Amino acid sequence: FHDYPSLSRILVVSTISGGGLIAYSEANASSSNNGVETGTRKKKVVLLGTGWAGASFLKDLNNSSYEIQVISPRNYFAFTPLLPSVTCGTVEARSVVEPIRNIGKKKNVEMSFLEAECFRIDPGSKKVYCRSKQGLDNGKKEFDVDYDYLVIATGAQSNTFNIPGVEENCHFLKEVEDAQRIRRTVIDSFEKASLPDLNEEERKRILHFVVVGGGPTGVEFAAELHDFVTEDLVKLYPKAKNLVHITLLEAADHILTMFDKRITEFAEEKFNRDGIDVKLGSMVVKVNDKEISAKTKGELSSIPYGMIVWSTGIGTRPVIKDFMKQIGQGNRRALATDEWLRVEGCDNIYALGDCATINQRKVMEDIADIFKKADKDNSGTLTLKEFQEVIDDICVRYPQVELYLKSKGMRGIADLLKQAQAENASNKSVELNIEELKSALSQVDSQVKFLPATAQVAAQQGTYLAKCFDRMEECEKNPEGPIRIRGEGRHRFRPFRYRHLGQFAPLGGEQTAAQLPGDWVSIGQSSQWLWYSVYASKQVSWRTRVLVVSDWMRRFIFGRDSSRI
Template sequence: MASSTFFRRATNVYHSHQRFLVAIAVVSTGGGTLAYTTYADARSIVDDAPKKKVVVLGTGWAATSFVKNLKNSSYDVHIVSPRNYFAFTPLLPSVTCGTVEARSIVEPIRNIAKKKNVRVQFEEAECYKIDPVNKRVYCRSATNKILEGREEFNVEYDYLVVAMGARSNTFNTPGVEENCHFLKEIEDAQRIRTTVVDCFEKASLPHLSNDHRKTLLQFVVVGGGPTGVEFAAELHDFVTEDLAKLYPALKPLVNITLVEAGDHILNMFDKRITDFAEKKFQRDGIDVRLGSMVTKVTNKEISTKDRGSGIVKSLPYGMIVWSTGIGTRPVVMEFMKQIGQTNRRVLSTDEWLRVEGTNDIYALGDCATILQRKVMEDIEEIIKKEDKDNTDTLNVKELKKVIKDISERYPQIEIYMKRKQFKDIIELMKNVKGNDEKQESTQIDIETFKKALSEVDAQMKNLPATAQVAAQQGEYLADCFNRMEDCVKNPEGPLRTRKEGRHRFRPFRYKHLGQFAPLGGEQTAAQLPGDYVIHGHSTQWLWYSVYASKLVSWRTRMLVVGDWMRKFIFGRDSSRI
């Protein structure tokens, strides 16, 4: 009985402290005794060894993906963020209109971190300064409560992962900060939802004129990107399917206007999707104003300038949602000055996500961009590898290998290779597809190919600031950290011999898995890998499936699916709560 109690206590000590376990059991065996001794296991030794401190700034897609995939127990992880949860941002437009509840798309970061075998500590605070010389980050509490007697504190690091995301870009347009709603955070979506309902409640007051009611029910969305388009579609569905039943007299007075400075909405999508979206919005009665640049926003009206004619127009409004791209956070801008990146728009990293000019700081997500060389700097070497006989021509098989090599290094180039510069080359490749003899005999002049490629190179942009890119970067960097100790020669990180091209880890390569554009009315457009474009009601169910599978936990999956079912059965909630 005594030995049994001893074992229970020893086991409890082991599980609670994970330190040396020494258990001695004495068992009577007739006329003698047999003793067993168990010493420290390998895990205890690892726990007592010095740990590298990894500080992660942020709880967005990149940071959460990094923490979820980090499995090496030799790190001590500290997460610093002003919000203590991860938010599934692709569903923010759904939150604005009550299709999905805000609580359904968030998961506490401690729930995510506690599942790891890595020691993770979280501080709900805002980083206001990064000191790369002394390897510290300076923070202040994100709440009104005093943290351990101080509102400000600092954290030392061995490795720093900057994944702070970005803020909305106002392009210094007067009045935007004071009068517009943004759609970057959960709180933004909740404020928009409250404002929409407020506009309808105010417009239903008996003493107002029809002109005043029209102004209150004039909703303006600035920005024709995925977020702006999806919000406009969600708002249209909310008005026509739900609010029209509660405020039938106000429905004819509602107007939704989408303002876009470019020639088309959804410019980053295939032209077939762009055309489909514009035609659908036209059928739905959403006023799409292309080529219109916002010059000023007051508390009563928005002023736009037509890019072609230069005519300035004013439009009174009830609510404006500003969704025109992203800008750099002040703390990141200050850090960029310290490390000599003043001429950059966002933090510049190498292909291993390490910040240029530093040795132990990594940046990923919307706050950073990979500094990639232009395509034409690499194209000569790539072509030489295939043009072994120096004929200055390539057959179709060789050309396919060249394009594959270029696309692997620069995934975003595939978007531009579908344009007119490559039209003849792509057509030629399609005509000989499946015919090996023709593929080997059909020759393409290298100079013609290089000329088309140089035009693409001039307009090629960086990777898009999307959740898909950020999540893949976080997963890649976690994999590097998991294997970092395997290298005996240089345990501190990727080698810095870029010119020689020798690295322990394969550079980050983004794999585009497709993208969706929900357009309302249970219709969605999708651009899938392999140049496949689909749209309609069936695509909406594919969107439901993919988004449900990408949610961070089973709890959020069940909540979101439940919200979708509630919407189908009971409609959206129009209360101001």
């Protein structure tokens, strides 16, 4: 923000249908009428995307000097952490979605929505090019929208790693429609396996459910499916009891690798007891319509399946790929931003959520600068005290480095520090070679993980950016950010700082693993109740909160519904 001295206009891109297009034309007309800036015209912000990042930006923006144009192919926000529950009917699809117009409806902020997909961003002409599924009056489906400020929150797409047959034969679990499709397919499989004239082998194949990816989504889906089968479906399809089988394929040595070891071990043991076949070190190499080929510890095998759910992480959306190429970031996987969420090399464009990442290279350059500044006498060395101050400074500015230090310890730096402390515990003037320190720190570049692609990060970024937009004029006059590493003065805003609030892994059978800040781990039924309360409280509206809680109650009383509708 600090590089934008004039706050003339802001544009947010999102999508809308029908009436939204009318709203857009009016908004556009009013901006072209104003062609020349009068100083009284509202700042126009285009927001692309109505997911976690976009919705939290929209919800928290509270400044009447902006006109918000939202553009997204879906006119609702979806509470993705409950999608695995939708796949088995524990929660209904409509209980986890909220119309974006409800979220953006405010007394003082003017918001309009266009249901369309942005397929090209042109930073030169400050336009986004969009395509709607519905034709306009003249039959055209494409249009463009200009912006003053662009907020990109388009998320990511499922990653197939270009493995042959995955796109055509696997289910993904990213959108509400995916979850609904999976629910139908599971029930279809049970119906199909009940048809006459099938041999046992064929029935077994149809009832073999394969989950690829042992991350939180894959594990939660496998657990949900196991509960659905054992608690509900086998009562209605008793003959299927001994035929149904669930396999989880994971390329790494363990599932849930981002969790504490205790959770990983508990999950693997629980799945083992439940009869879920966890195959570790299994790389899928090819999928056809009936078999999945996987290499397990070097050995190739073909596994007949009835249904596959592919959940191996995220990839870049085509519109973001194209935009990254235009701005010289073609070799990256996500849009690089600085710590103020501004897209590097672009004016008035911000990116947040799964489509963006804070640039680590720049962080390392800044860290090198912090060292240089600390070395006041140009001796190329720092005292232990100076070094500790440098590290404190780095941690304040770069939470991702701090997170890393806290979670795992920074190998090179920690070793040097320990060595110096051991050698000279009481000698405050011990000298540490800056070059050595820098090279040890540079390991952080490869070791520090980008912020995780989670709803938590996306939502916090949306809130942060909304607050920055709200206070832009005020902070122009009274900057609140840190002193600039390069140049004079202060930054207008404090950089984005992620606060990790913990993570859950529901493991089925009313057992959940929770890893809370401070590496506090809890596994079992009590964490399941914590999970229920956190997810109920995090709902975006009272309507969805009531729906979700009543769905859980319905499931407790009547079980899950297995009608194929």
